[in-house]
Amino acid sequence: MGESLVYKALYWAIIGGIFTGIYAQNPVNSVASGCALSFDGTTNRVEVPDANSLDALYELTLECWAYLSPTTNGTEVLIAKWAWCPDANWANSGQSYALLQENDSIIFLINRDGNYYHLVGWLYAQNVIPSPGYYHIAATFQNGNVAIYINGIKAVADSFVIDTNDPASTFCVPSGSCVAWCRGNNVRIMWCGYPLWNYTGILRVEKIYQGREKLRIGSNWKYCGGSGISSPFAGTIDEVRIWNYARSQTEIRRDMCRRLTGNEPGLVGYWRFDECSGNIAFDASGNGNHGTLY
Numbered sequence: 001m002g003e004s005l006v007y008k009a010l011y012w013a014i015i016g017g018i019f020t021g022i023y024a025q026n027p028v029n030s031v032a033s034g035c036a037l038s039f040d041g042t043t044n045r046v047e048v049p050d051a052n053s054l055d056a057l058y059e060l061t062l063e064c065w066a067y068l069s070p071t072t073n074g075t076e077v078l079i080a081k082w083a084w085c086p087d088a089n090w091a092n093s094g095q096s097y098a099l100l101q102e103n104d105s106i107i108f109l110i111n112r113d114g115n116y117y118h119l120v121g122w123l124y125a126q127n128v129i130p131s132p133g134y135y136h137i138a139a140t141f142q143n144g145n146v147a148i149y150i151n152g153i154k155a156v157a158d159s160f161v162i163d164t165n166d167p168a169s170t171f172c173v174p175s176g177s178c179v180a181w182c183r184g185n186n187v188r189i190m191w192c193g194y195p196l197w198n199y200t201g202i203l204r205v206e207k208i209y210q211g212r213e214k215l216r217i218g219s220n221w222k223y224c225g226g227s228g229i230s231s232p233f234a235g236t237i238d239e240v241r242i243w244n245y246a247r248s249q250t251e252i253r254r255d256m257c258r259r260l261t262g263n264e265p266g267l268v269g270y271w272r273f274d275e276c277s278g279n280i281a282f283d284a285s286g287n288g289n290h291g292t293l294y
């Protein structure tokens with residue numbers, strides 16, 4: 001899509017006081033949120049260059065506010081450091097972590113090995129977007145223990161450890177070159193290009209690949225058959241925060257309805273989207289992870 005300054009100016013949506021509704025539910029330090037970013041579901045996205053500060057290894061928390069509707073156009077990306085398909089040079093790409101929406105579900109992905117779907121843990125929080133509205137979404141990872149919080153309440157918690165010999169585990173996705181083992185409806189570990197259906201033992205995604213892919217908000221990038229947008233988000237996103245440790249529910253609830261100073265320990269990326277114009281989303285964490293709007 002061609003872009004113009006006018007287009008970029010219109011790209012910002014003024015959303016005053018979006019935390020008001022949640023305030024009644026979670027009365028903790030609520031403040032007006034300033035501006036938010038409105039994504040068109042086609043090409044809009046924020047791209048942040050890869051940086052060591054955005055690499056997680058054993059712990060991570062992703063957070064944002066978003067206006068979500070229970071019906072999506074397939075999978076839509078909230079936050080992703082992820083390329084669906086390998087490019088010509090894996091050194092500049094890879095899959096690390098992603099937070100997605102798919103209809104009324106939120107999905108948290110961690111890739112242990114970085115290459116195309118090589119041992120990816122999926123955590124599903126299902127039926128958590130019952131109606132259109134603003135939601136606070138948080139996902140935490142700690143040595144394979146994972147959780148998703150909706151509006152500060154833990155919606156699902158599990159681990160990316162599946163014992164294929166456990167009767168509770170099932171071989172669940174025999175599709176194409178990608179296969180997966182599942183435990184219940186909430187956890188899946190997937191591998192592409194490997195006969196996982198023959199695997200017996202323990203599958204474990206206990207750490208995160210430190211890839212060289214950009215961080216993107218509102219889309220990830222695909223290299224399948226060339227460059228292009230994959231899984232673009234339609235809706236509004238605000239207050240994106242990335243932490244280098246797994247935050248507790250207490251911490252998530254304490255801070256979800258207030259502006260951070262940016263100096264909080266472990267905060268490695270913090271985008272308030274309060275510039276309200278222009279094409280740069282500044283990182284308020286002090287790590288210089290500024291994003292560009294497209």
Ligand SMILES: [Ca+2]
Pocket residue numbers: 033034035036238239272273274
């Ligand atoms: Ca904001």
